[in-house]
Amino acid sequence: MKMIGWILTGLAVAVVATMIYVRVTPVNTDRAPKPQNMAAGDYPVAGGFYAVRDKAADKRDALIDVIENTPRTRKLSDGIYVTRSALWGFPDVTRVWTHDDTLHVSGHLVYGRSDLGVNRKRIEDWLQQAGV
Secondary structure, three states: OOHHHHHHHHHHHHHHHHHHHHHOOOOHHHHHOOOOOOOOOEEEEEEEEEEEEEEOHHHHHHHHHHHHHHOOEEEOOEEEEEEEOOOOOOEEEEEEEEOOOEEEEEEOOOOOOOOHHHHHHHHHHHHHHOOO
């Protein structure tokens, strides 16, 4: 019975340590998705989502306004944002840029392999709110 107590205590300490690490470790701009110039469309990628909207570069400011007013989201640098999940504080990094008359938005997780579609849902919601 003592061994089970030690194991459970060890697991609890590991969970708390992970939560603290994820929440306090700074996210830098190197973690942001790299700009690519793809054709208009939606591109699910492992751990993230990439949306390209043709003839929508003029909506960039509206999109930035929506992003900057999203809970648990902060600006890292021009066009790069980090949004943290409510419970664990897992960071997802989003980059917004324009190329010619095309608006690009790419979001990706920082830790793990699957974001369970969270970035796609968030980006599609942002685009809809911005009228894109």
